[in-house]
Amino acid sequence: MENNILELRNVTKDYDGKVVLKGIDLNIKEGEFITLLGPSGCGKTTTLRIVAGFEKPNSGQIMFEGKDLLPIPINKRQFNTIFQSYALFPHLNVFDNIAFGLRTKKTKKDILQREVLKQIRQVGLEGFEDRNINDLSGGQKQRVAIARALVMKPKVLLLDEPLAALDVQLRQHMREELKRLQREIGITFLMVSHDQEEALSISDRVVVMNEGSIQQIGTPEDIYNEPENLWVAKFIGQSNIIEDGIFIEDNKVQIDGKTFVCDDTNFGENEKSIDIVIRPEDIEIKKTNAGFFNGTVMHTTFKGVHWELLVETTKKRIWKIHTTQAFKVDDKVSIKWNDEAIHVMWKEVE
């Protein structure tokens, strides 16, 4: 995964004067599974469609294997796209759907037969060759769509919310399948998703987008553990955001009059223009007086694997905490965290 297969440089797009991409810079490595993640309307599908060739950017450059991609027509780009709706041909059976692209390329019959059957095996659809598309489950249709794209041996597979039409359980299963397939065949996957759990569990790197701009690019762990700004911290997972903390000096912050050690540096001295983020699962609950702040449990919600508590401490600060221990409303507790649980970031300028 060394070479960049795709490079987007300052790509912009507007529709009728409305700016939807504000200058996207993104390098995608060969063999990487990368996901564009963001809320509805942030421009992720537009980015994918520009790479695919369905849309033209207003300005910017895209390089594919070091060469200018934009003059190359869609059918000459070595990409295939899987759409949310799969866009399968309802009048063709499974085999003929998968064979369609090879037939249009006038592939020899024996090669076509071999390649289609290989893909059918790869996605686990043996025995379904003659099945009508309308007689398949959602997950099976999804597999046909993947096989139909992979049989063309694309260098990059573009996936637009490929799992969104599936129910929750099947989606989780297909997520693992997709990841396995990508590892096995080793081609570059560029996916669009608005589902953070999906993006974080499947991708090598995640590109977090908001309002036409990239907010952060990183591994799922980076994005989750080291959000670069408050927007990312709020969008990914859940957070306690301390807006009135002070960055005293390198590795020292103050919250509600107490000083805490942290990993962060380079935010100046006695700086108040910062926010401190602490994730709910990074807070431990201790007996009264055994933690940093004493408090009272105000609210509990059972979330299946953990409990979510709201604990009020001194100065009426409310903390959201995830714990596997059960507590009752009005329980007296104390809260604590490790140094690395503290994440400092600059306040966003309006």
Ligand SMILES: Nc1ncnc2c1ncn2[C@@H]1O[C@H](COP(=O)(O)OP(=O)(O)OP(=O)(O)O)[C@@H](O)[C@H]1O
């Ligand atoms: N063909 C078009 N004409 C005009 N506006 C468009 C067109 N396509 C997209 N847009 C607008 O561009 C913005 C970005 O759309 P885009 O589909 O890229 O967002 P998205 O992040 O993929 O959202 P979603 O998850 O809802 O698909 C939206 O405000 C959308 O309304």
